[in-house]
Amino acid sequence: MSQLTEPAAPALLHRVKYQISYKKNLGNFENTEISVGLEQDGKGHPDATFAKVRGWVEENLEVCIKDVSEALGA
Numbered sequence: 001m002s003q004l005t006e007p008a009a010p011a012l013l014h015r016v017k018y019q020i021s022y023k024k025n026l027g028n029f030e031n032t033e034i035s036v037g038l039e040q041d042g043k044g045h046p047d048a049t050f051a052k053v054r055g056w057v058e059e060n061l062e063v064c065i066k067d068v069s070e071a072l073g074a
Helices: 046-072
Strands: 013-027 030-043
Touching: 013 046, 030 046
Parallel strands: none
Antiparallel strands: 013 030
16 A cells, blocks of 8 residues: 655746946946846745856956956056
């Protein structure tokens, strides 16, 4: 005789999207804008996925700002 068990609750699926932009005035009515974003699917509570996505985006924005600033000599 088999044992009856309640089915497990389905895992909560979600998608997290995070984008951040940085705009710098170069003077003489010129600007540069850098945007970095990431969209990630996840399971469970979205806070953990959001923390990972946000960390990746912010880390890569810093790298991009440095690269663009060096390329522009700013």
